[in-house]
Amino acid sequence: MSSVSGLFTVRICPTCASTELDSAWRIGSEPPGETMSFAELQDSWHGFFKNRKLFFTYRRCASCGLVYSPVYFTAEQLAELYRLMDDNTAGVSAGVLTKTQRGYFNLLRSLAAIPAGGGYLELGPDIGSFTREAMGAIDFAHYWMVEPNLEVHGALGELLRGREYSLLSDDSQLEEVPDKSISAVVAIHVIDHLRDPRARLEQLHRKLKHGGVIFLVLHNQQSIIARFFGRRWPPYCLQHPQIFAPSSVTDILERAGFQVVQVRATVNHFPIMYLLRHFLFGVGIGRVPLPELAWWTVGLKLQNIAVAGRKL
Numbered sequence: 001m002s003s004v005s006g007l008f009t010v011r012i013c014p015t016c017a018s019t020e021l022d023s024a025w026r027i028g029s030e031p032p033g034e035t036m037s038f039a040e041l042q043d044s045w046h047g048f049f050k051n052r053k054l055f056f057t058y059r060r061c062a063s064c065g066l067v068y069s070p071v072y073f074t075a076e077q078l079a080e081l082y083r084l085m086d087d088n089t090a091g092v093s094a095g096v097l098t099k100t101q102r103g104y105f106n107l108l109r110s111l112a113a114i115p116a117g118g119g120y121l122e123l124g125p126d127i128g129s130f131t132r133e134a135m136g137a138i139d140f141a142h143y144w145m146v147e148p149n150l151e152v153h154g155a156l157g158e159l160l161r162g163r164e165y166s167l168l169s170d171d172s173q174l175e176e177v178p179d180k181s182i183s184a185v186v187a188i189h190v191i192d193h194l195r196d197p198r199a200r201l202e203q204l205h206r207k208l209k210h211g212g213v214i215f216l217v218l219h220n221q222q223s224i225i226a227r228f229f230g231r232r233w234p235p236y237c238l239q240h241p242q243i244f245a246p247s248s249v250t251d252i253l254e255r256a257g258f259q260v261v262q263v264r265a266t267v268n269h270f271p272i273m274y275l276l277r278h279f280l281f282g283v284g285i286g287r288v289p290l291p292e293l294a295w296w297t298v299g300l301k302l303q304n305i306a307v308a309g310r311k312l
Contacts, residue, residue, distance in 0.1 A: 009074050015252045018063035028057030034071040045081050055238050068242035105133035108215045111308035112261045115211040118183030124190045128159045182207045188217040192240045201256035208311040216307045221245045223303040258309035266304045
């Protein structure tokens with residue numbers, strides 16, 4: 001990787017390492033993020049409702065079809081930005097989040113059988129909503145939790161009390177996890193945040209035991225809602241150096257050594273007013289004050305996909 005005017009990083013395709021881009025496809029903010037200074041982009045880093053939404057231009061790899069940003073933040077810039085990261089679930093109650101995470105876990109169990117006797121590894125568990133569902137159904141030998149937000153480590157430790165567990169604050173500590181020891185790897189809205197997702201997936205493949213399962217949840221760049229909103233689609237943002245679709249996530253997993261079992265749309269539960277607020281902003285009306293009505297919720301298959309893979 002090299003720098004752009006000493007500011008940002010130039011990336012090759014993180015799936016296939018090609019430098020060739022589809023000349024007919026691009027989507028970017030106005031103005032494009034790569035034309036702005038780092039200081040100007042900091043204000044667009046957190047929060048959904050910005051009068052001026054900025055992000056790096058996305059291009060499509062001409063070789064494998066992955067949609068990614070050829071220009072992106074440096075590792076040092078990302079470290080600084082993530083220290084300022086807001087909670088993306090703000091406005092959604094704990095009960096609604098639990099319902100969504102329970103649905104994810106039930107989907108995992110329907111897609112792939114998890115081998116017994118191994119450990120559990122989750123990237124970005126936050127307060128452990130998905131972990132709680134897994135613990136209630138399967139007795140894993142050891143729980144490895146990679147969570148950069150130190151403020152939730154207390155809650156995770158309380159959740160895992162009485163179990164064998166390790167709390168890691170940085171994915172560089174993944175080498176502490178013994179190779180071929182893990183039965184299930186879970187990463188919910190994590191892989192699309194990584195600067196080098198294939199290298200991370202290859203590392204996770206080494207950690208899994210034979211027959212072990214990987215379960216990912218990601219935004220679907222080919223969803224109807226993504227096409228409807230265009231550049232105003234919320235996942236087009238500074239936090240995502242790449243955005244996957246069913247074909248591109250299958251491709252990167254297979255290149256990392258996994259057999260993909262299935263890709264399926266997920267059901268997410270939201271308060272009606274939360275959805276309406278985002279819809280109005282997405283179509284350009286702006287931020288409109290609305291009553292909360294947190295009890296009024298709906299489950300929809302909107303823009304996310306779950307993928308289950310296995311190590312053979």
